[in-house]
Amino acid sequence: MTLKELQDVCLQLSMPKFTAKQMAQWIYEKHIHEINEMTNLSKANREKLDSLYCIGCLAPLEISKSKDGTVKYLFPTEDGQMIETVYIPDGDRATLCVSCQVGCKMNCIFCQTGKQGWHGNLTTKDILNQIYAVDQILMEEGGTLLSNVVYMGQGEPLDNFDNVLKSTEILTADYGWAWSPRRITVSTVGLKTQMKRLLDESECHVAVSLHTPIHEQRQQLMPAEKQYAIADIIELLKQYDWSHQRRVTFEYTMFGGINDSPLHARELVKLLRGLYCRVNLIRWHRVPDVELNEVKAETMEHFCNYLNNHGITSTIRASRGQDIWAACGLLSTKKQLNQNA
Ligand code: SF4
Numbered sequence: 001m002t003l004k005e006l007q008d009v010c011l012q013l014s015m016p017k018f019t020a021k022q023m024a025q026w027i028y029e030k031h032i033h034e035i036n037e038m039t040n041l042s043k044a045n046r047e048k049l050d051s052l053y054c055i056g057c058l059a060p061l062e063i064s065k066s067k068d069g070t071v072k073y074l075f076p077t078e079d080g081q082m083i084e085t086v087y088i089p090d091g092d093r094a095t096l097c098v099s100c101q102v103g104c105k106m107n108c109i110f111c112q113t114g115k116q117g118w119h120g121n122l123t124t125k126d127i128l129n130q131i132y133a134v135d136q137i138l139m140e141e142g143g144t145l146l147s148n149v150v151y152m153g154q155g156e157p158l159d160n161f162d163n164v165l166k167s168t169e170i171l172t173a174d175y176g177w178a179w180s181p182r183r184i185t186v187s188t189v190g191l192k193t194q195m196k197r198l199l200d201e202s203e204c205h206v207a208v209s210l211h212t213p214i215h216e217q218r219q220q221l222m223p224a225e226k227q228y229a230i231a232d233i234i235e236l237l238k239q240y241d242w243s244h245q246r247r248v249t250f251e252y253t254m255f256g257g258i259n260d261s262p263l264h265a266r267e268l269v270k271l272l273r274g275l276y277c278r279v280n281l282i283r284w285h286r287v288p289d290v291e292l293n294e295v296k297a298e299t300m301e302h303f304c305n306y307l308n309n310h311g312i313t314s315t316i317r318a319s320r321g322q323d324i325w326a327a328c329g330l331l332s333t334k335k336q337l338n339q340n341a
Contacts, residue, residue, distance in 0.1 A: 001170075002166060002170060002173070002176075003020055003021070003024055003173065003175045003176075006020035006021075006023050006024055007020040009049075009053070013048050013049070015041075015045050015048075019041060021175060022038065022040055022041060023038065023041070023049075024175040024176065025175075026038045027055055028170065028175065028176045028177055029178075031132075031136070032055065032056075033055065033056040034055070034056070035049045035050045035053065035054075036050065057129050057132040057133040057136065058075065058076055059133060060073035060074055060075050060133060060137075061074045061075065061076055061082070062074035064324040064326070066320070066321040066322075066323050066324045066326060067323055068320055068321065068323075069088075069089050069320075070086060070087065070088050070089075070320045070321030070324065070326050071086070071087040071321075071326075072084055072085070072086050072087075072324050072325070072326040073085045073086075073087070073130070073133075073134060075126075075130055075133070077102060077120075077122060077123075077126045078123050078125060078126055079120065081119055081120060082102070083099040083102055083126070083130075083153070083154055084099060084153060084154060084326070084332075085097065085098055085099060085134065085153060086153065086326045087134055087138075087146075088320050088321070089143075090318075092144075092147070093147050093148060094138070094143075094144045094145065094146050094147045094148070095146070095148040095149070095150060096130065096131060096134055096148070096149050096150070097150050097153045098127060098130045098131060098149060098151055098152075098153050099122065099127075099130065099153035099154035099155055100121070100127060100151055100154070100155040100156070100157045100159075100160045100163070100164055101118060101119075101120065101121050101122060101154060101155025101156065101159065101160055102118070102120045102121075102122070102154065102155070103116035103117050103118045103119045103120075103154065103155065103332075104116070104117075104118055104154060104155045104156055105117075105118040105156065105159060106159070106189050106222065106223065106224050107223050108189070108209075108211075108221060108222045108224075109220070109221055109222075109290065109292075110221065110253065110255065110284055110287065110290055111287070112287045112325075112330050113154045113155065113332055115287070115289075115332065116154075116332050118155075121155075121159075121160040121163060122155070122160060122163060123163055124163045124166040124167045124170070127163060127164065127167040128167050128170060128171075131146065131171070134146065147183065148183050148185070149171065149183065149184050149185075150184075150185045150207070151184075151185065152185070152187045152207065154332075156188065156191065156224075157186050157187060157188060158186070158188045158191040158194035158195060158198060159191060159194075161194045161197065161198075164186065165197075165198070165201060165202060168181070168184055168186070168202055168204055169202075171184060172202075172204075181202060181203035181204045181246075182203075182205065182245055182246070182247075184204040185204065185205040185206070185207050185249070186198060186202070186204050186205070186207070187206075187207040187208070187209060187251065188206070188207070188208060188209070189208075189209045189222055189224040190208055190209070190224065190225075190228045190230060190233035191224070191228060192228045192232060192233060192236060195233065195236065196236060199236075199237075199240055203246060205246060205247045205248070205249070206237075206248045206249070207248075207249045207250070207251055207280075208230075208233060208237075208248065208249070208250050208251065209222070209250075209251045209253075210230060210250040210251060210252050210268075210279075211251070211252055211253050211259060212258075212259040212264060213230070213264060213267035213268040213270070213271040214259075214264070215229060215230070215231065217258075217259065218230055221258075221259075230271070231271065234271060234272065234275060237275055237277075238275050242275070242276040242277060243276050247277075247278070248275070248276075248277045248278075249277065249278050249279070249280055250272065250277060250278070250279045250280070251280050252268070252279055252280065252281050252282065253282045253283075253284045254281055254282065254283060254284060254295040254299075254300055254303065255284050255292045255293060255294075255295060256292075256293035256294055256295045256296060256299070257293055258292060258293070260295050260299045260300070260303055262306070264303075265303050265306040265307060266306075268307065268312070269306075269307065269310045269311070269312055272312055273311075277312070277313075278312070278313040278314065278315070279307055279312055279313070279314040279315075280314075280315060280317045281300055281303060281304055281314060281315065281316045281317065282317050282319075283295060283300065283316075283317075283319050285319070285322055285330055287330070300316055304316050
């Protein structure tokens with residue numbers, strides 16, 4: 001709950017308004033597990049709260065560990081479905097890739113989550129539970145705490161806008177986790193209306209899934225292009241200042257013989273000219289029943305060099321967690337949902 005929602009609870013239960021701040025401190029700062037541990041609240045108020053609410057987090061149902069240190073967690077949702085979350089340790093960075101929906105509506109042809117179809121939005125609680133629970137596990141293991149959160153797991157974050165924004169508010173607010181918004185990246189295929197709201201109402205970094213600079217081809221790879229053309233999205237992004245700490249990144253998954261040619265590199269430079277941004281090149285991993293090819297390492301390097309030589313900061317993102325189906329585009333809980341049906 002946000003502070004405002006906690007204040008509403010206080011109002012409903014005839015508790016003093018300042019109790020909301022005390023509750024937030026117990027939950028988000030002290031990470032207690034029982035309402036009874038809120039010792040600066042009266043016993044009567046604790047009992048009232050306890051009869052209506054619960055705090056704490058749901059533990060993952062399954063944990064898969066990759067040989068490269070990546071860990072995939074299977075979490076239950078409030079409504080009995082399942083989602084996956086990926087922990088990616090990398091030097092002094094400890095990143096958690098969270099899901100926002102069960103499956104996805106966007107139907108990008110190269111993505112395993114898209115193949116699963118859409119089975120519902122996660123609540124703010126479902127989203128935060130992934131972060132809260134993994135942080136707890138890391139704490140118990142005595143390891144590093146999470147340094148970054150990326151909304152790049154299952155689902156299109158901006159298709160679940162209100163719950164995603166509420167979760168980033170709780171992560172960044174002084175009453176909440178008090179994280180810098182620069183530790184958070186929200187990714188999107190480019191849902192324009194919600195994206196404008198994200199840019200105006202939050203300070204988090206933004207990642208746009210681009211994948212090809214050519215409109216007709218993007219329509220084939222990502223049906224969302226039919227409604228929200230990438231050129232319009234880039235025009236929108238150009239209206240904001242990216243020269244300081246806030247960052248916009250373009251995710252470019254490479255498919256052999258599809259979007260890896262010199263023509264694509266040239267068009268990409270043209271499309272992004274004038275926007276202070278960076279490009280992450282991502283190796284695509286084979287998905288069953290998808291007729292696309294993996295890109296050659298050498299081609300990726302040439303593509304990356306071309307972008308860098310033409311003023312677009314570009315890196316090849318190391319692929320992580322492929323052996324546990326945790327790499328980009330491989331998340332799916334279709335099997336578990338079918339088993340439960
Ligand atoms: S790539 Fe992202 S937006 Fe596209 S189908 Fe997969 S999860 Fe959805």
